[in-house]
Amino acid sequence: MPSFFTSRVPSVARLPIFAALALCTTLPAMSQDKVLNLYSARHYQTDEVMYDTFTKTTGIKINRIDADDAGILARLRAEGSASPADVVLLVDAARLTAADAQGLFQPIQSAKLQAAIPATLRAAATPQGTTWYGFSTRARVIVYDPKRVRAEDVATYEQLSDPKLKGLLCTRSGSHPYQLSLFSTVVERLGDAKGEAWLKGLVDNMARAPKGGDTDQIKAVASGECGVAITNTYYAARLLKSDKAEDKAVMEKVRVVFPNQGTSGTHVNISGGAVAKHAKNRDNAILFMEYLASPFAQNYFANGNNEYPAVTGVKVDNAALTAIGSNGFKAETVPLNVVAKNVTKVQQMLDRVGYK
Ligand code: FE
Numbered sequence: 105m106p107s108f109f110t111s112r113v114p115s116v117a118r119l120p121i122f123a124a125l126a127l128c129t130t131l132p133a134m135s136q137d138k139v140l141n142l143y144s145a146r147h148y149q150t151d152e153v154m155y156d157t158f159t160k161t162t163g164i165k166i167n168r169i170d171a172d173d174a175g176i177l178a179r180l181r182a183e184g185s186a187s188p189a190d191v192v193l194l195v196d197a198a199r200l201t202a203a204d205a206q207g208l209f210q211p212i213q214s215a216k217l218q219a220a221i222p223a224t225l226r227a228a229a230t231p232q233g234t235t236w237y238g239f240s241t242r243a244r245v246i247v248y249d250p251k252r253v254r255a256e257d258v259a260t261y262e263q264l265s266d267p268k269l270k271g272l273l274c275t276r277s278g279s280h281p282y283q284l285s286l287f288s289t290v291v292e293r294l295g296d297a298k299g300e301a302w303l304k305g306l307v308d309n310m311a312r313a314p315k316g317g318d319t320d321q322i323k324a325v326a327s328g329e330c331g332v333a334i335t336n337t338y339y340a341a342r343l344l345k346s347d348k349a350e351d352k353a354v355m356e357k358v359r360v361v362f363p364n365q366g367t368s369g370t371h372v373n374i375s376g377g378a379v380a381k382h383a384k385n386r387d388n389a390i391l392f393m394e395y396l397a398s399p400f401a402q403n404y405f406a407n408g409n410n411e412y413p414a415v416t417g418v419k420v421d422n423a424a425l426t427a428i429g430s431n432g433f434k435a436e437t438v439p440l441n442v443v444a445k446n447v448t449k450v451q452q453m454l455d456r457v458g459y460k
Pocket of ligand 1: 336
């Protein structure tokens with residue numbers, strides 16, 4: 105039996121049936137000892153093996169609701185205290201901190217999670233415990249067109265606001281969680297005045313108004329619409345692994361830079377989870393969270409979306425991530441929980457500098 109199982113015995117308490125739960129048609133209306141209700145914004149085939157193994161090892165059945173991040177948060181708010189959710193998996197620190205700020209999570213005490221997940225990749229600890237934990241990481245990197253931009257001019261995030269790059273920069277919306285998390289850590293490092301000046305510089309350098317997702321930014325660099333853009337690593341890995349010739353051709357036209365290697369390190373974000381505020385199967389929820397931090401689950405959790413494991417010392421073999429230069433890169437050490445502190449301020453800065 106794996107070590108994640110040994111320290112915790114599932115609760116034997118039977119909780120009352122909540123009338124409101126009868127309205128929920130897709131999850132069991134009754135709290136049970138051997139059940140875990142999971143709300144997940146992840147939807148990768150490899151995750152199935154990870155969930156099945158948990159059930160085989162513990163006897164705890166997982167009922168899963170898959171939805172996008174916004175859908176999960178809306179559902180949790182609508183369900184309130186009647187929510188059957190035990191564990192919530194979301195993507196990006198900005199979304200996790202937003203859910204936390206809305207009171208949708210509860211703090212837990214787990215020595216195993218505190219030991220396994222680096223302090224930079226989890227919520228700030230309070231006397232009651234910690235709410236969200238990161239279970240996989242992704243780096244936010246720069247892609248550029250080597251025909252139009254020199255590598256030495258895009259070695260840092262700071263350089264993206266240099267007038268040298270005027271008319272060359274493409275990004276997705278400044279208010280997207282991926283951008284808000286990155287900007288929150290940049291502002292933490294540079295301070296408010298320099299941080300806002302940097303954001304203004306990005307706006308001044310734009311090739312076009314922000315639009316599209318990360319993959320669209322990579323394709324826009326390949327097509328010549330932009331000279332430089334920002335993306336999460338797994339989108340680049342996905343294009344590299346694609347069976348489509350046109351996707352591979354995109355990656356042949358661009359170069360990937362892990363920014364700030366000589367200084368503060370590349371911004372790293374997470375896919376992570378927390379125990380839901382009104383979890384009826386709380387012990388099972390903590391057990392599942394600890395399982396996600398086990399080396400076995402870490403492999404599936406990371407590889408399913410071409411991400412990196414959050415737990416130090418766990419390695420995954422992913423040729424596409426290696427090909428874009430992931431091995432041994434220096435990650436930023438600013439803790440992701442600064443997003444909670446800075447995100448409102450960053451949004452106000454974006455409004456002031458006209459970053460749509
Ligand atoms: Fe994404």
